[in-house]
Amino acid sequence: MFKYVMLIVIILLLGCNNSKKKELTTEEYIELSKMHIERLETEQETRRIKYEFERKISSIFLLSSELRHESVYSDKFKEIVKPLLEEAIPIYNLSPTDVKYIQSNLLYIGMPEFLIFLSWGKPTDLRRTTTQSGERVQYIYRDLGSTKYAYTENGILTAWQN
Secondary structure (H helix, E strand, O other): HHHHHHHHHHHHHHHOOOOOOOOOOOHHHHHHHHHHHHHHHHHHHHHHHHHHHHHHHHHHHHOOOOOOEEEEEEEEHHHHHHHHHHHHHHOOOOOHHHHHHHHOOOOOOEEEEEHHHHOOOOOOEEEEEEEOOEOOOOOOOOOOOOEEEEEEOOEEEEEOOO
């Protein structure tokens, strides 16, 4: 039903265009509308895949107690991260540089929040702040007497502190 409503709306919108462009036939309107609907469906599917992947990352790194005491340098941690990283590459079009940073346990400004978990692992603690401009999160990593912090704003890394 939604497809047909979108098709009618697009046809009406295209038909209201009063510019001096070539007039399209009804068949051309329908074909353009179908292409537009397919693009919307593809974008929606891509968003769904990214959402599901980010939920998986969150459940592994934020909810699971399995990684609570695992060092990012341990074989167990690397065993868990490797397939996730391989899965993330095509979903997010990760560059070889992104992959290298994660494999080297490094961060970079602008890094998506879920990649922080692949790079630094499960945080020891986190603090959320909601502001008018969105959500800020401070991820706290305590390990062998040292503490590191990663700061995100609306899901993007804005700073870190060693």
